[in-house]
Amino acid sequence: EAAVTQSPRNKVAVTGGKVTLSCNQTNNHNNMYWYRQDTGHGLRLIHYSYGAGSTEKGDIPDGYKASRPSQENFSLILELATPSQTSVYFCASGEDWGDCAEQFFGPGTRLTVL
Amino acid sequence: GDSVTQTEGPVTLSEGTSLTVNCSYETKQYPTLFWYVQYPGEGPQLLFKVPKANEKGSNRGFEATYNKEATSFHLQKASVQESDSAVYYCALGDTEGADRLTFGKGTQLIIQP
Numbered sequence: 001e002a003a004v005t006q007s008p009r010n011k012v013a014v015t016g017g018k019v020t021l022s023c024n025q026t027n028n029h030n031n032m033y034w035y036r037q038d039t040g041h042g043l044r045l046i047h048y049s050y051g052a053g054s055t056e057k058g059d060i061p062d063g064y065k066a067s068r069p070s071q072e073n074f075s076l077i078l079e080l081a082t083p084s085q086t087s088v089y090f091c092a093s094g095e096d097w098g099d100c101a102e103q104f105f106g107p108g109t110r111l112t113v114l
Numbered sequence: 115g116d117s118v119t120q121t122e123g124p125v126t127l128s129e130g131t132s133l134t135v136n137c138s139y140e141t142k143q144y145p146t147l148f149w150y151v152q153y154p155g156e157g158p159q160l161l162f163k164v165p166k167a168n169e170k171g172s173n174r175g176f177e178a179t180y181n182k183e184a185t186s187f188h189l190q191k192a193s194v195q196e197s198d199s200a201v202y203y204c205a206l207g208d209t210e211g212a213d214r215l216t217f218g219k220g221t222q223l224i225i226q227p
Contacts, residue, residue, distance in 0.1 A: 042218060050213070104159075
């Protein structure tokens with residue numbers, strides 16, 4: 001049974017619209033992460049969280065917000081979507097073991113902003 | 115800040131040949147090093163990790179040695195199979211307590227039968 005799930009798996013949005021990507025994990029991990037994956041850039045960290053109620057900025061947070069209402073759920077919010085945010089988005093969860101911590105990824109959400 | 119540089123892809127090989135994907139890193143500390151693999155349509159998954167310098171990690175026939183002096187962590191496999199076609203990411207763990215990973219840009223590997 002998949003431990004990190006994402007919804008929706010595919011999304012088409014219009015420029016200026018609001019988009020919410022959802023992530024759920026059953027690993028009982030404290031840490032959760034949002035990445036985007038683009039050709040030539042690999043995986044880039046947008047936001048992450050250490051637990052319910054916390055959000056931290058990653059390397060490319062501009063244009064994105066995050067919300068962690070519970071241990072299990074972590075959302076990525078695009079208030080005003082732009083075509084440059086067309087990408088594949090991955091959520092991950094991880095243990096809080098410092099630099100040894102493995103991250104477990106979801107299957108991804110393909111977002112197209114027209 | 116931390117950075118990871120790896121072989122630019124795509125890398126195309128014939129089945130049965132050997133593979134090396136280069137990975138070099140920059141950091142102020144001695145992090146845990148990771149190799150992740152991503153199959154088409156899936157999220158990345160851990161291939162293996164090595165927490166200590168001069169140690170080797172391995173899984174599914176792939177291996178890499180943590181070379182602290184050369185700041186390298188090259189991925190190798192003696193004989194690749196068509197099922198190894200995937201994107202491979204080298205990553206290093208954060209040493210400042212932030213529980214983050216820094217990923218390279220990924221190397222797409224294409225194995226032809």
